[in-house]
Amino acid sequence: MDLVTGSLLNTFKSEQGFDDSVDQPTIFEHFANFCVVTYEHSDDFDVEELHVAGGNDLQLDGIAIIVNGVLVNSIEEIDDLVTTNKFLDVEFIFIQAKSGRGFEGADISNMFFGVRDLFSDDSRLPRNDALARKEDVIKYIYSKSAYFKHGNPKLKLYYVTTGKWVADTKLQARIETEINTLEELIIFHDPTFIAVDARKVQQLYNRSKNALTKTINFANKVILPEMEGVREAYLGYIPVTDYVKLIMDENKNLLRGLFYDNVRDYQGENPVNKEIELTLNRSEKGAFVLLNNGVTIVSEDLKITGTSFTLKSFQIVNGCQTSHVLYNNQSLLNDKIYVSIKLIVAPDSDLKNQVIKATNRQTVVKTEELSALTDFQKHLEEYYNSVPSHLKLYYERRSQQFSSAVSFEKNRIVTIPSQIRSFASMFLGRAHQASRYYGTLMKDIEDKIFVEGHTPLAYYVSSYALFKIETALRKRQIDAKYRPFKFHLLGLMRLQIAGKVVPAMTANQFVKYCDLIKNAIWDEIKCQNAISEACTLIDQLLEDYDRDRAKDSTLESRGQILIDSLKKNLGAIR
Structure with a gap:
């Protein structure tokens, strides 16, 4: 491995919190997965959720x-x-991912063979648990093929090594033959093979460090008078x-993180959104700019060259x-349809909150909800x-807010979706729903979270406890079989x-209740014991560790019964 890639790999290892127990x-497999998926997908993710390597993996690592x-x-x-x-x-x-320096035709063919077997109706090769879980999701997606509005699924195969890609003619022909075998399945749209060599993987990793920057041609605008804040x-x-180009990444995927500061996630085909779509279907869609309220953009920085506006670290509020x-x-x-833009550059936090409240009053959101959110x-x-500092987590309200930071582990970043899941799991008994799409979970609990009068301590301790659980998983301090149950562990830790x-979450007693949790998880030994004992409870509650068992809404209540009956043996961490 060359010196540059090796250095980046060590940086990645440190930032992700992997220790020397991981070979x-x-x-490198995690590194390759991270580099590729960060390029393809703009939101934060758990890199270990991608990993499928480890025997019976069909020559696939992620x-x-x-x-x-x-x-x-x-x-x-x-x-x-x-x-x-x-x-x-x-x-x-x-x-x-191959840490060697070459692109071996046999290894590439084996990867294609593994993919074909994964999608085969007559697959015969064994799968490890991580791969089997991915396969279940894939098969379920195809059972919903009636919803493939934009065509069959796209397929991309990334082969990552630390060598140099030279586009050998024979190897290219072999790859094209393999791609043809995938096309013959008639279940994909445009299957593609992408070779990633050392130089490319370096570029992908360095790209992940850059703050979100996009440029628009903003010729039709007026500058507003100078104002305070x-x-x-x-x-x-x-x-x-x-x-639309502004809100997409280079792979034409929606930059979902741009909307974290909105008071509502996308609401789907509700009456308002259906009306917007109907407007686009009508002959008078040229009047869209008059019929739609437009968008408000807050940008942390702005560079202007003529009519080109380059926005850095921006949000659609x-x-x-x-x-x-x-x-x-x-x-x-088409380019004859326009949308109105309100662009605000570097507002102070008070003004930004006022802007969010004012611009969202036209949506179906109560004033008190706006204040809370x-x-x-x-x-x-x-x-x-x-x-x-040594106990600190970093709350990310803007997409890629901490992307360029190098002074702390990236698993210390708490995104809003992560906060919703951890708080709901620890305090609202929703661990069985935490693996769902976070927008759906938020709809279910929106009057119970981010409520005025709640202590921020509760949100912090739920995030910090999750951080400690994920650290224990990553450092192999607890078995990987507990990963699907990490949100259940939060509730069980709280109970113990x-x-x-x-x-009541607005009462002073709740602050004292959260202080008990904080004091325990800030103590390294007590925290390790709490996680270990929560795992012990999971062991006694489950007959097996199938991921589907994590959907069981009774685990926490049954855990409490166990705690009561085993209290003398388990003790209380107070």
């Missing part, structure tokens, strides 16, 4: 299944996306075709529904920033540490 070939722009790991997420979107736009990404602001309009409908209906768009997020971010009766 270098495995680290699999990513992207559906409607969401990286999915479960059948339930597919159902949620069908319910929300009424269609499935699917992309399968298969990765083989903002560097500059503009009103104008651009063609919807240009706007209003216009989530419009953006999704435009993205999903690109075939109806904006002011609370600000206070929560401030709380995370106040924690002592603080007791089953959760005080």
